[in-house]
Amino acid sequence: MSDVMFSVNENTFKAVFNKLYPTVKLPFDGSNALGPVWFGVEGEVHLENAGDIDFEDSDTFFLSEQKIGWDKLVLRLGFNLPTITVGKFCVLRMPDDAPILGGECLVEFPGGELFGGNPDIGPIVLNLNAIIPYVVSEISGRYKIGIRKDGDYQKIYADVQAIDVHPISVQDTVGKLPGLVQAAVYAASYQMLALIPYTWLVDVVLGLLGFPTITQYLLNLLDIESDMEAWLMKVLNQSIGVDNLLYEQIFNAVLSKDEVFKIDDPYPFVPEITAKTADYGGFPKPVLTPTFKIPKVAALVENASVRFDEDNMIVSFDFGMI
Amino acid sequence: MADVFGSITDEALNRICGFTQVRAPFLFNYVAPSIVDGVEIWLTCYDVPDSPLGNVPKYTRLSTFPVPGIPVALPYCVQIFDANIDFHPSDQITLPDELSPPLKDQAFGLRVQCQFGVACIPDDVAKLVADSRFNNPNQDERQPLVVPAKSLLCFVLTGFATGRLVVGAAPGTPGPVEQIRVEVDGVEIVDITPRGLENAVECYLIAVLKGYVLPTLVLGLQSLVIKSLGFAATIQLTAGLPHNPAIEENELRVWLDVKVT
Numbered sequence: 001m002s003d004v005m006f007s008v009n010e011n012t013f014k015a016v017f018n019k020l021y022p023t024v025k026l027p028f029d030g031s032n033a034l035g036p037v038w039f040g041v042e043g044e045v046h047l048e049n050a051g052d053i054d055f056e057d058s059d060t061f062f063l064s065e066q067k068i069g070w071d072k073l074v075l076r077l078g079f080n081l082p083t084i085t086v087g088k089f090c091v092l093r094m095p096d097d098a099p100i101l102g103g104e105c106l107v108e109f110p111g112g113e114l115f116g117g118n119p120d121i122g123p124i125v126l127n128l129n130a131i132i133p134y135v136v137s138e139i140s141g142r143y144k145i146g147i148r149k150d151g152d153y154q155k156i157y158a159d160v161q162a163i164d165v166h167p168i169s170v171q172d173t174v175g176k177l178p179g180l181v182q183a184a185v186y187a188a189s190y191q192m193l194a195l196i197p198y199t200w201l202v203d204v205v206l207g208l209l210g211f212p213t214i215t216q217y218l219l220n221l222l223d224i225e226s227d228m229e230a231w232l233m234k235v236l237n238q239s240i241g242v243d244n245l246l247y248e249q250i251f252n253a254v255l256s257k258d259e260v261f262k263i264d265d266p267y268p269f270v271p272e273i274t275a276k277t278a279d280y281g282g283f284p285k286p287v288l289t290p291t292f293k294i295p296k297v298a299a300l301v302e303n304a305s306v307r308f309d310e311d312n313m314i315v316s317f318d319f320g321m322i
Numbered sequence: 323m324a325d326v327f328g329s330i331t332d333e334a335l336n337r338i339c340g341f342t343q344v345r346a347p348f349l350f351n352y353v354a355p356s357i358v359d360g361v362e363i364w365l366t367c368y369d370v371p372d373s374p375l376g377n378v379p380k381y382t383r384l385s386t387f388p389v390p391g392i393p394v395a396l397p398y399c400v401q402i403f404d405a406n407i408d409f410h411p412s413d414q415i416t417l418p419d420e421l422s423p424p425l426k427d428q429a430f431g432l433r434v435q436c437q438f439g440v441a442c443i444p445d446d447v448a449k450l451v452a453d454s455r456f457n458n459p460n461q462d463e464r465q466p467l468v469v470p471a472k473s474l475l476c477f478v479l480t481g482f483a484t485g486r487l488v489v490g491a492a493p494g495t496p497g498p499v500e501q502i503r504v505e506v507d508g509v510e511i512v513d514i515t516p517r518g519l520e521n522a523v524e525c526y527l528i529a530v531l532k533g534y535v536l537p538t539l540v541l542g543l544q545s546l547v548i549k550s551l552g553f554a555a556t557i558q559l560t561a562g563l564p565h566n567p568a569i570e571e572n573e574l575r576v577w578l579d580v581k582v583t
Contacts, residue, residue: 001572003334005327006551012325015582016553153552262552269338270346280348281355281364282380284372295375297345299338311323315551319334321341 002303002316008261010053010311016260017063017158018049023257025071026249032240033080037221038119039239040076045069045137045246047253055308059145060161068137068165068246073129075235077184078122079221081115081192084208086201114196114205121191126184128232130176136169139250145313147306152266154304155259156315163251165243168236170229177228185222189214266298267319324560324577328547331573332409332430339405345375350405353381356397356441356471366399367437367476386468389443392451393466397441399474404435409569420510421484428569429507432483439474480512483531487567487574489559502559502567506531547576555580 008016023046031040051065090105128135141163147156170177192214196202202214211217224231236242273294277287302320306313343350347370355362370380386395408414408431415433417423425431447469485506509528514520548555559566560577567576 001331003331003337004550005329006547007327008551009323009325012555012580012582015580019553019582259552263550264552267550269342270349279383280379280381281353281362281383282348282351282370283377285377287377292377294346294348294378297342297375299341312327319338319341321337 003318005314005316007312007314010055013313014050014053017053020260021047021257022049023047023253026253028245028249030240030245034239036080036082038078038080038122039235040078040123041236041240041242042072042074042076044071045249046071047250055311055313057308059307060142061145061308062140062142064140066139066141068139070132070135070137073132073135075126075128076123077126077188077222078119078124079188079218080118081120083116084114084205086114086204087111120195121188124184124188126180128180130180131170131172134170134172136171138166140164140166145306145308147304147315149265152264153262154265154301154317156261156306157259160251160254163247163254165246165250168233168242170232172229177232181224181228185215185218188218263301263317265301267301268296268298270297272296325580326547326578327575328550329573329575332407332414333572336406336414345373346378347373347380348378348382350402351381351399352384353399354384354386354397357468358470358472363472365397365439365441365471365474367401367439367474388466392443392448394443394447394451395466395468397469397471397474399439401437402434403437406433407431409572409574411572413572417484418482418510418512421482421508425484428565429484429486430569433480435478435480437476437478439476441469441471441474443469481527482510484508487569489566504532547578548580553582555582
């Protein structure tokens with residue numbers, strides 16, 4: 001039998017955990033190119049409360065539904081359009097039966113390459129901060145509980161073993177997302193138009209690309225159909241792989257967290273006090289001041305252990321003499 | 323089911339008591355010093371070793387004891403050299419027959435062994451006082467002469483007590499968690515005669531235990547559990563349990579409902 005035993009149930013453990021584990025902002029960024037489209041993301045998240053904690057056998061617990069709060073979400077789009085080579089051709093030719101210059105080309109398009117940049121269009125900033133409240137993100141993770149001496153404490157840590165970042169869900173209940181995406185596509189369209197030297201050449205280019213409008217062409221590149229939420233989720237989760245970006249940030253943030261519980265070691269039985277010298281006698285050395293400090297009396301914490309037993313975390317230890 | 327549970331064994335408490343006795347001897351040695359030629363002398367029945375913690379005092383000062391009938395105050399000492407607590411079932415101490423052993427369910431037992439030392443009034447001091455009163459009949463006897471003793475008459479007393487922890491209304495306390503109290507069921511001082519003197523001493527000790535010692539021991543028992551785990555919470559004793567706090571299986575146990583703050 002240990003000298004001292006404490007137990008803490010799951011609800012209390014979760015309450016303490018939720019006091020400790022919300023984090024400050026965790027910034028991240030990343031990008032990925034998929035064919036002609038380049039996606040970049042810049043964001044900031046923070047950990048919020050855990051939804052549920054389930055003590056497992058021995059020394060691990062499973063945390064589920066820990067919310068990720070979004071503080072910033074900016075998507076950047078870039079387009080590498082296929083280079084179009086347009087040969088020389090006559091824009092304005094004199095009729096063959098003209099008295100002079102019959103059949104001569106008066107205005108000739110010199111030919112050249114369109115869309116040779118990298119990227120050709122962008123980056124177009126798609127600021128999604130307006131829909132942050134509708135971006136739902138969660139993590140779950142398995143943590144290993146342990147106790148170890150650290151300074152003047154026995155600290156009970158929750159060491160992260162694995163974290164799973166759930167796919168991001170977007171539920172734009174007020175319909176702001178379509179407008180934001182459309183604005184970005186229009187901005188990209190204007191940039192694309194600027195790359196085409198002659199207005200009349202637009203139809204030529206569109207004919208070569210096989211689309212009736214530039215907007216339709218860009219929508220096709222982005223693989224956007226009618227469901228904007230589904231599209232954004234696909235971009236974030238699959239095209240960019242935000243889960244991996246978040247994983248690294250969150251894992252490091254969780255690792256850097258302080259202990260969940262701590263026990264004084266040495267454990268004080270009699271606190272340090274400042275006492276009146278006149279109230280005491282038998283000092284090994286004379287005390288010449290009116291007051292003096294009596295040091296605390298404390299014992300070492302030995303054989304400390306922590307484990308889970310059904311729905312309780314059990315902490316036990318013995319007192320050792322210094 | 324309680325949110326938090328804490329327990330400590332009687333064996334651990336006894337070990338801590340012995341450990342503290344060595345390191346903080348002033349908690350176990352109480353002295354009303356003598357004054358000889360204007361110099362205080364801290365007389366004791368046995369020597370107290372220095373604390374390993376450094377310049378820690380050995381004695382806590384008590385006031386000298388005024389003697390009825392003669393205007394002198396006696397130096398004395400009370401030195402606790404052994405103290406043990408026993409949580410049900412009995413296994414740490416053997417109770418005297420007067421306390422109806424073994425320990426009852428949910429009860430604790432306490433055994434304290436003390437050295438008492440009291441100064442004798444020397445003849446020359448008694449004569450000095452008598453002469454002083456004769457020559458100054460109007461002198462203020464509320465300022466008695468501290469007997470200039472250089473030694474004490476010492477004897478050992480062994481006392482036992484039994485009691486229980488109860489939860490109930492305590493005037494002036496803010497909430498139920500502060501209402502753990504100690505009920506003393508019995509006190510027995512071994513080998514004091516005559517019976518009337520023993521009863522008088524036991525009555526005095528019950529008052530001391532109820533009024534000071536035991537409330538101090540249980541003060542903050544509940545908050546100690548939370549404080550030990552290093553988090554902040556408002557606490558309340560878990561209701562609906564047959565005994566909370568409980569004294570059982572050689573442990574002091576407490577169950578708490580908490581609200582983490």
